[in-house]
Amino acid sequence: MRRRHLIASGLALATGPLLSRAWAQQGAGAAAMPAPGTAAPGADGTPQPPRRAHALSLLGEPALAADFTHWPWVNPAAPKGGRMTLTALGSFDSFNPYILRGAPAAGIGQIYDTLMMPSPDEASTEYAHLAQWVELPRDGRGVTFVLNEAARWHDGQPVTAQDVVWTFNTLRQHGRPFFRAYWGDVAEVVAEDARRAAFRFGNADNRELSQILGQMPVLPRHWWEGRDFTQPGLTVPLGSGPYRIEGFEPGRSVTYRRVADYWGRDLPTRRGTQNLDVMRYDYFRDATVALEAFKAGQIDLRVENVAKEWATGYDFPAARRGLVKREEIRHELPTGMQGFAMNLRRPIFQDRRVREALGLVFDFEWMNANLFYGSYTRTTSYFSNSELAATGLPSEGELMVLSAFRGRLPEEVFTTEFRVPASDGSNNNRENARRALGLLREAGWTVRERRLVNDKGEPFSFEILLNSATFERVALPYIQALQRLGIEARVRTVDPAQYQVRMDAFDYDMTVELFGQSLSPGNEQRDFWGSEKAREQGSRNTLGIADPIIDALVELVIAAPDRQALIDRTRALDRVLLWGHYVIPHWHSRSFRVAWWDKFGRPERNPRYALDLQSWWVEPAKDRALPADRNVAN
Template sequence: MRRRSLMASGLALAAVPVLARAQTPDAQPSAPPAAAPPQGGGPAPRRVQALSLLGEPALPGDFRHWPWVNPEAPKGGGLVLTAIGSFDSFNPFILRGTPAAGTGTLLYDTLMAPSADEASTEYAHLAHTVELQADGRGMAFELNEAARWHDGRPVTAADVVWTFNTLREKGRPFYRAYWGDVSEVVAEGERRAVFRFANDANRELPTILGQMPVLPKHWWEGKDFTQPGLGLPLGSGPYRLESFEPGRSITWRRVADYWGRDLPTRRGTNNFDTLRYEYFRDTTVALEAFKAGQIDFRMENVAKDWATAYDFPAVRAGRVKREEIRHELPTGMQGFAMNLRRPQFQDVRVREALGLVFDFEWMNANLFYGSYTRTTSYFSNSELAATGLPSEGELMVLSAFRGRLPEQVFTSEFRVPASDGSNSNREHARRALGLLKEAGWTVKDRRLVNEKGEPFAFEILMDGPTFERIALPYIQALQRLGIEARPRTVDAAQYQVRMDAFDYDMTTEVFPQSLSPGNEQRDFWSSEKAKEQGSRNIIGISDPIVDALVELVIAAPDRQALIDRCRALDRVLLWGHYVIPHWHSRSFRVAWWDKFGKPERNPRYALDMMSWWVDPARDRALPADRSQAG
């Protein structure tokens, strides 16, 4: 992710982009254009071609391609991938509709391109250079004069301005939260877009603006941006839409004269002539399609299937390859999320009790073949995760809220409940019943009821059958407390609608994190976003302390301050018991039909399938009917 944090294609799980100097290939190194004169005699703006939040960019100004790619990778052939559910729109930027796979990542270019090998670093792409104001109150992007839309018209600063204003006014609520500290954006000439900031405290704002996809203003004139639709879209990216069957498949074709094909951010990538997504209603059917040779590449997210479903003839014959590729991505938080807008989840003692009877150890041994690690932080697999007792730096952050936070935030290490793996932990059940009794719930006739005699009952909403086998053992554990929990599986489109409207009791949700958390935290946790349908604050957290900590994270002046503030936020969220933490994996599990060449290594923070290529000899060696490939 619906895991909204994950890309449906599985092509790339990219790190957030940085600040370094980069030039288009085949150009001689030269000094960047002169910066605009400072106003009021202050320091001159700084011109760069890369941005970084964690230090200096690793690549020199004249780098010619990403370090992990094969710059001579051949072009050609096709890649067929899986998508789950359906689609009815080519507009991925609005609440309405279900967008087609690849619409955002293949069709549109961004101002800067993230390095999947560096944390929080991005390099010049649509923008040739970036100008940073010395006072931190603004920046400007100078667009690459070669940048073109697929209809041949130039990408202009007016497109940048129109995109920003349109997404913030009419796009998903995320954009309003993410770009909330931008006060104004204007075009100063055909290729210069200037952003002015409301303050100088948001140090990551230049980086997140660099991630912005740019849309064609002229194509959208006369169209209603708020409406989903299947009109053929216009982009500037490496692929254009070739054909589609609504809800069933979509084919993207590589743009042969793509304006950015020789940029250092593109060389050696986008090697497939065609990318086709085949849609399936559920992951079980999609797996069978892969085994039959209808799908070329698969990222496996189900531990049981990885352990048991890949012993078929093509694997034994070496026609299908499998690999676990290690990564260094922060894994964030996945868990059963409770909707605080529902009265039964508003008491923290109830939420803690529900977590006590979730038996991860039993599930890991019996369902996951021991392949997962329990998640214990909202910033797991990173230095931002809170561990042990609060450090001196964390206590300095938290001390401003002493008396308003539970004392254990300051004095105790947060630990997720651990069991003996029997799925019948009596001690945890007794503790859970005690907490529920304190919160006003009692067991009568084997049912947990409140003082009005109303039963404790709720629904666990799911978007596919994969999580049913996790939900059912948990439901059985809840039944032993007298709680009636019901599984409810709906299709992807209905799930999206219900989640955008906060129409759920409990669901599985992923809260992804980068190595440089910032503005996106408002969308996850802020009181304002708890009221805004379509936001990522699906839990409904509305706490002034959390609001203040989020703003402290965004305004962190240096790396150590960011670490301390993220850990402080992590502790407050954990002690709030808002989710029942699940698990994470530190590798990508991938399988593919042996028709590809690939780089010698994978980048540290992504699975970069777009740097693979079709090997003609391997492709010819596969049987025409792959179902007979064993």
């Protein structure tokens, strides 16, 4: 699901599901499509049984064998107990995170299990979890998940294949538009018996689809019978996961308690994780207030997304006494694209020259030195911090992809290295401003009486919509730079719930958007950039891109037959997006900045692609050593 605006970091802790890509398929040109889970005929006409696997990986064999006992980085003997209180911003009014309406409670995903469990230590691998194993027919046109017979809902009833079928159909029909895009190549799903859920695919080209389906949370059909799935609400739902909702105050806090008899507690995908007895999320309207709550000891741990606060905000008595720890934990996550996003549905942003001009006057170098303490790296790709990012001139493989569209793409895509505008950091940026004015004149805008207007005398005016006052200190210097061009820009900051409603309805001019990416992009690209999704409210195509060339490139990415083809096609897509100037790129960090009250133990290392707080635990001796009233430590 969409993770909006960890805006001052350029880094999401999770970028939605791990967008892995499934096993390479064979026999894509087969004339007949056998039912999922059945044998496809071999070359000699004899049936070939489906492959059975404990894990799915696009990039070769999974790192862990079928008999692995726990994730390599966790402490399997970690003690259970204690509590962790975290911060959430805004408010909530729903325990259903899968529909367009309502603001879902933080942490609600912890009450559900998924069919497979992504490994945050591998780029594109999932391991059996709710499913005991998976079966893949030889023609690649389906997948069957065989459920663990021990799987149980919190009311003791078994998790069945009928639950899987009901969940899939319900989410595709009534869930957020994301699901329809993500699962678009599934033709049908059937429950072959109580434990076997079989999916049939419309073709064998979508190599990641088996893993995409493995990421699906399974919901209880029997609990939802007689309830309206499309309505948000605060009725406590039934789950099967390691936590259940213990209590909540609407809009203020939600508390989850570990399920002592959780059916999956000894699975290798769970051992050494979910160690806290209680996980609580306290809501705050403002990030500044949330930081003060952490200092006062009301919050146990926070991930800091504001560079200024990280540099200056943690010098308080408890930290100086060593009661609060801080660390920058390195990661290898692709950092995607964060930037000022323009809504192409607005006429003023429909000219590429205008969009390029707006990017020219954004002075990252000055901001990084004066606002961010030099802690960020400028983002230059939609697939930053990964091998998928386009660099230099197009390679031979990229040119093979792009040549089909020559004459319909800007010639710079083929001949010029894309570079984000740079300045000397003086906050004058005069050369870039001159270039910007030239582009604006070409697009039909002129300066009259210090205002930029079109041939009808209408001013160039727009609003930057934000969901946190934290980002105003970045937007305001940018607005000042725009004013020098005669552009009337203004900031409007609204609460997160109102912000989400407006974004779902595409009711904005410019905003800060984050497009998270994985090392294996695929179906989610349709939702980001697809023409059909530009018209579907609630989709992730918030930019409003509707370009048949981009549609074609997205389909090429999804159908990439091997890793090198995926790299070439993704880089080609990246180049086209960059030269479209749809966003004004911001920055990213390659570390998690974490501060915590010193009562936790944690594994010796962190997985490569996530901040795995679920593998932390409370050390009782440390917990007892902290003041009962932590505020007195300050």
